[in-house]
Amino acid sequence: MHTIFHLASLRRTTVRHFAEAGRLSHVDEASRLVSPLRPLLFALLAARLVRGAPAPKGRKSIAQGSALGFGSNRLSSPERATPRRALGIRPLLALILASLAPLARAATADDTVMRAMRDELARSMSQLQLENLEKPYFIAYRVQDARSQGVAAQLGSALGRFDGRNRTVAIEVRVGSPAFDNTNFQSFGPGGSSSATLALDDHYDTLRRQLWLATDRAYKAAAEQFSRKKAALQNKTRTEVLPDFSPQAPVTLTDLHPGKPIDLDRAEAMVRELSAVFREPPLVDSSIVRLTAVEETTRYVNSEGSAFTRTEFQISVVAGAATQAPDGFPLDDHFITHARAWDALPPKAELAAALRQLTRRLAAQRDAQLLDQYNGPVLLEGQAAVEIFAQVIAPLLGARPRPIVDSGGRGGRGGFGPSGASENPFLDKLGARVLPDMFTVVDNPTLTTLNGQPLFGDARIDDEGVPTRAVTLVEKGRLRTLLTSRAPVRGVPRSTGSVRNGSVVPSNLIVSANDGLDAAALKAELLKLVEQRGKDYGVIIRRLGDPNLRAGPGLSGRTGARVEPVILAVKVFPDGREEPLRNVDIAGIEPPSFKDILVAGREPHLSTVPFRSSTCSFAVPSLLFEDLTLKKPAGEISRPPIAKHPLANR
Amino acid sequence: MKISALFAASVLTVSAFADVELPKDATPVLAAMRAELDHSLAALKSQPTPPYFLSYEITETRRTAVSSSFGALVSSNESTSRSLDIDLRVGSPALDNTHAIRGAGGFGGGGNTGGGSASIPVEDSPDAIRSTLWYQTDRRYKSAVEQLTRVKANVQVKVEEEDKSADFAAEPAQSHAEKPVAFTVDRRALEEKVRRYTAPFAAHPRIYSATASISLGVETRWYVNSEGTLLQTSQPTCRISVNATTKADDGMDLPRFQTYFAFRPEQLPSDEAILADVKQIIADLAALRTAPLVDPYTGPAILSGRAAGVFFHEVFGHRIEGHRQKRAEEGQTFKKMLGQKLLPETFTVYCDPTIPKYGPVELGGHYLYDNQGVKGRRVPLIDHGVFSGFLMARIPIDGFPASNGHGRKAVGSSVVSRQSNLIVEAAKPISHAALKAELLKLVAEQKKPYGLLFDDIEGGFALTGRSQPNAFNVQPILVYRIYADGREELVRGADFIGTPLSAFSKIVAADDAPGVFNGVCGAESGWVPVSAVSPALLLSQVEVQKKEKSQERLPLLPAPGAKSE
Known part of the structure; x- marks a missing residue:
């Protein structure tokens, strides 16, 4: 065509x-x-969710349980700028004022945007109805303003920059009742949520007009979805009946941690200089340094009387480098750091030193040994412990209900099969042991630092307007609860306030262990096991790849691995001598494998990484597994480059 | 509707570069590309399957884009980026890695699918540019060698091909460098401008979307190949569009829009002119909402110049793209019709990328060199009614061994032959009034109650494959019934459909006021800017079908702030 x-x-x-x-x-x-x-944008998206620090200017006020209607005043701090009621009523005036408004103007608790949201929401709740169909019982608007800036460079030369803003709304319309509504239903066709791009200008009339049309679409879709869901269940008995929506007392909150837009010229100069590190020997095949800064302001209103405004700002610096071993096996490594302000970034010299270390580490890997196969004790230290926990256990700590699936009027199984998504196996483990007795796992969005180091998962309120709180997920190895949204799951009837960017995700996930050992004692413990098992050597894994931070093409056709390839590992011999290994895959690791952890480290390692579309901080101690299978990855290997690197002879 | 495979998309010697002079005004980018091409080729020469051709193309895009809705700013972005495309060929021109693999089905049937583009530094640093070129050349070389093995196996197991022409045509070296164009954009002023263009729509509650966008930018391209070609071109483009829709009571979506194209910002129309068009759009939408629905119809019709341009682009232009004549899955409507009469002998049709303007109107399909380093040139397609040629990239077909400068692509795609400025001219035009009189004569002869006038269109599409009807569809926006007494009545919901050869045979006359459509055209090598120019045409018979209609009813609540609230 x-x-x-x-x-x-x-x-x-x-x-x-x-x-x-x-x-x-x-x-x-x-x-x-x-x-x-696109790579730059991807990095921006990866850093989409940003948690603000308690900056001195941060204004917070929270009022829980006070049911406040639309348009009424809410609690807020006295220094909040008074909203101009007149703004936006006359389009011309609004236009002029909006054009004068600086890009980064902090959202106030009840500004023009919020007013447009409240007014259209109130009208929709009272008047929106299709004849013979149900009215909405719940509507929520979440308006997100993002200012994204980014620069990238390679080998001392800028790759481009991005500076843009957008404003979008996510609309949730529920028809029916909390016990049974249009949600938790999977079918072809639109559901009850809808999103739209909104005007960047705080232009009351235009915003209302855009909200009006998006709400209309969302309501029609919700009403249709509700009928289809009822039809799909007509001839079925449900084995498990849970409500679709959990109750939540109204909350109002203002939590602003705006950031100053970064100076793109300065940022570009910095990444240019940092990327020039990769021009120094040892040369690797490809490298890149990116810096992104994202400020996100979320305004939320729902028909239960909840409302919040939240501004978060985050800068991240990500570097990646890739090369190949002499036999062609791909090698890559990365560096990532986050900050809540430009001045909070590590000094340039420190960043440059970290990148030099990265390139030397990577180049040294080319000379490391391959490991055919290994079955035995494995110690995962520091970053590797964080990654394995984040990749294998963390995804199971959040739960959503399994949706009812539309059978498409054909009875029996619908187009998606029995269910589009298989159920989280941890739903059957509530109260049961999932880790050894020594472990406690807490998701704590209220913390901003841990042992003096900054955390980046903190938030006062989640994307459904639920205040966040510390949740003990695993206590003495037993699974106590799971992170949830307002859609109840078996055994967890209330939301834990864990929804970010559409997913249930951890915030700051902190794993601690009783009787933890220091690094030397852990290594001694590993060697004791080696001796007991009569093995020649044991293995320590020090760095593990991250699914969102891959820097090279990887191995084509790599299959059968649940976790990313190992970046750094060593053989450890009984005399304590270490020999570097490369291209190791952890084979066959499953959630139950974690029950066989023998001992853990004393201090957790802290690492902040992209998780789903958010940024989460993880603190995990080193983990000594009694028995893991390691092997070289299977797949097709591309030969090393034929021509020499053009900078090789300088 | 099944859509066809959209992506089914003398021995050359590698010359030594030492004796090639860089053209005056060449930037360090061109020198770095040349140096790395030499370096990589020298190393790859020693391989068992050495490349016989290598080209690098770097495309730099600097662009400022703003948009508004109902008087408020919706987006405002600035971006600068450079992308690298590599064409690396192994085997021989007769059979290389780009040869179409038959029977692969779906989108894999096109053979060379481009392999995408890579980001490359925006600064003129030779080391960083060369490092990316080196890394990507190596990757591209390895996949080319693998692909050649697949091609050779496919040729062995399939029946002999109908078209035995080679995979690649040699071209003489070209050398040309323009200074990169620089223009500064006042983004704040653009934002103000774009807000003004949609503010008038805010007073109309039944207009459900109203957006305007302004996009100003420069595309600078550097091209180097192993034949010795060295090119550096820089082309600014500016586009404005205004787009609004309403809905009829029966749910039918009714769009209306205007677009404006110029090479330089100062050549764009004034705000007054654009706001006058906005006023017209608002009036048209109000009229369309209450216009009667069209009934299926066959009978005489006039296509306005712009509508006729799109009609030719779809019905004819896509079918005379050279590479389609050798792909087994293509319909090849015109392949065997060279030298035959297709149109009345007063008609001449050609593609000409070398002309930047037609009369006073600038043409978006203008370029000096195509994406394969070949100089653009005028290609006669229909000469005095007789079909005379194809648009050629460096993909030979039976009887047409060479390119004629129409090898085009978007960043990240592989080149195929594409249109540039498609121009339809008539030797004996008549006035528009006379054309209307001719229409009414036909209405009377055919005993029809009325004729149709297609005044504006939103675009169209054509299906050129064999696996679906070999048809076209042009989507009109403003259609009028013209009654015997000359009265015009606006109608809505018409789609103009047909098959190419029968539609061509119905063209009988043209007027003397050519219309220009500046748009972007999408096909297997991505979206490229094109123009279509034609006088208004009288067709003795067209077929109109009812347009597919939205089933969404009107919004349940009135617009916020509307009087009825």
């Missing part, structure tokens, strides 16, 4: 035609323009 279109009609029409063929190709001018910057 070949097409010609005006640019203006490109998006709408192409989406329609390509969608008919089942190939949803979304092409518009903007996405084509930014496509060369």
Whole structure:
């Protein structure tokens, strides 16, 4: 099919035609323009969720349990700027004022945007109804303003920059009752949530108009979804009946931690200088340094009387480098750091030193040994312990109910099979042992530092307007509860306030162990096991790949591994001597493998990494596994580069 | 609707570069590309399957884009980036790694799928640029060698190909460098401008979307190949669009828009002119909402110049793209029709990327060199009614061994032959009034109650494959019934459909006021800017079907702040 279109009609029409063929190709001018910057944007997206620090100017006020209606005043701190009621009523005035407003103006608790949200929400709740169908019983608006800035460089040369803002709304409309509504249902066609792009200007009339149309779409979809869900259950008996929506007392909150926009020239100069480190020997095949700064302001209103405004700011610096071993096996490594302000970033010299270490570490890997196969005790230290916990256990600590699946009117199994998503196995483990007795796991969004180091998962309130709190997930090895949204799951009837960017995710996940040992004692413990088992050597894994921070192409056709490839590991001999290993895969590790951890470290290692589409901080001590299988990865290996690196002879 | 495979998409010697002079005004980017091409090729030469051709193309995009809705700013972005595309060929021009693999089905059937682009530094640092070129060349070389093995096996196991032409055509070296264009953009002023363009829509509660966008930018390209070609071109483009929709009471979505194109910002129309068009859009939408629904119809019709341009682009232009004549899955409508009469002998059709303007109107399909380092040139397609040629990239077909400068692509795709500025001219045009009189004559002859006038269109699409009807669809926005007494009545919901050869045979006359459509065209090598120019055409018979209609009803509540609230 070949097409010609005006640019203006490109998006709408192409989406329609390509969608008919089942190939949803979304092409518009903007996405084509930014496509060369996609890696940069990906990094921006990866850093989407940012938690604010308790900055001196941070204004917080919380009022829980006071049911406040729409448009009424809410508790807020006295220094809050008084909202201008007049702003936006006259479009012209709003236009002029909006154009004068600085880009980074902090959101106030009841500004023009919030007013437009409250007013349209109130109208929709009272008037929106299709004849013979139910009215909404719940509506929520979440408006998100993002200012994203980014720069990248390689080998001392800038790769491009990005500086943009957008404002979007996510609308949730529920029809029916909390016991049974249109949600937790999986079918073709739109559901009860809808999102739309909103005006960047604080322009009351335009915002209301955009909210009106998006709400209309969301309500129609919700009403239809509700009927389909009832139809799907007509001839079925549910084995497990849970309500669809848990109650929540109204909350109002203002939690602002705005950040200053970064000076892109300065940021570019910094990444340029940092990336020049990779010009020094030893040369690796490819490298990149990115810096992104994202400020996100979320405004939330729901029909239960909850409302909040939250501003978060985060800067991240990510570097990646990749090369190949002489036999062609791919090698890559990364560096990541976060800060809540430009001045809080590590000094440039410190960053440069970290990147030098990265490139030396990576180049040294080329000379390390391959390991055919190993079965025996393995010690995961520091970053490797964090990654294995984040990749194997953390995804199971959040739960959503399994949706009812539309049978499409054909009875029996629907188009998706019995269920689109398999149920979280930890739902059957509540009260049971999931880790050895020595372990306690707490998700604590109220902390901003741990042992003097900053955490980045903190938040006062989640994306569903639920105040966050510390939740003990595992106590003495027993699973006590799971992180949830307002959709109840078996055994967890209330939300833990854990929804961020559409997913149930941990905030600051802190794993601690009784009777932890220091590094030397752990190594001694490993060697004791080696001796007991009559093995020649044991293995310590020091760095493990992160699924969101891969820097190279990896091995094509790599299969059968649940976790990312190991970055750094050593053989440890009974005399304490270490020999570096490369290209190690941890084979067959499953959640129950963690029950065989013999002993853990005393101090947790802290690491902040992208998790789903959020940023989470993890604190995990080193972990000594009694028995793991390690082997070299299976897959197709590409030969090393044929021509020499163009900088090789300098 | 099944959409066809969209992606189914003399021995050259590698010359030594030592004796090639860099053109004047060349930037260090061109020198770095040349140096790395030499370095990588020298190393790859010693391999058992050495490359016989290598080219690098770096595309730099600097762009400022702003948009608004109902008077408020919706987006405002600035970006700068450079992307690298590599064409590396192993085997021989007769059979290389880009050869189409037959029977692969789906999107894999096109053979060379491009392999995407890579980001490359935006600064003119030779070391950083060369390092990316080196790394990507190595990766591309390895996948080319693998692909050649697959190609050779496929050729062995399949039946003999109908078109035995080679995979690649040699070209003489070109050398040309333009100074990169610089223009500064006042983003705040653009934001103000774009807000103004949609503010008037705010007073109309039944207009459900109203957006305007302004996009100003420069695309600078550097191209180097192993034949010795060295090119550096820099092309600014500016586009404005205004787009609004309403809905009829029966749910039908009714769009209306205007676009404006110029090479330089100062050549764009004034705010007054654009706001006058906005006023017209608002009036058109109000009229469309209450316009009667069209019934299926066959009979005479006039296509306005812009509508006729799109009609030719779809019905004819896509079918004479050279590479489609050798792919087994293509319909090849015109392949065997060279020298045959397709149109009345007063008609001439050609593609010409070398002209930046047609009359006073600038043409978006203008370029000096195509994406394979070949100089753009005028290609006669229909000469006095007789079909005379194809648009060629460096992909030979039977009887057409060479490129004619129409090898085009978007960043990240592989080149195929594409249109540039498609121009339809008539030797004996008549006035628009006379054309209308001719239409009414046909209406009377055919005993029809009325004729149709297609005044504006939003675009169209064509299916050129064999596995689905070999048809086109042009989507009109403003369609009028013209009654015998000359009265015009706006109707809505019409799609103009047909098959190419029968539609061509119905063209009978043209007027003397050519219309220009500046748009972007999407096909297997991505979205490229094109223009289509044509006078208004009278067709003795067209077929109109009812447009697919949205099933979404009107919003339940009135617009906020509307009087009815």
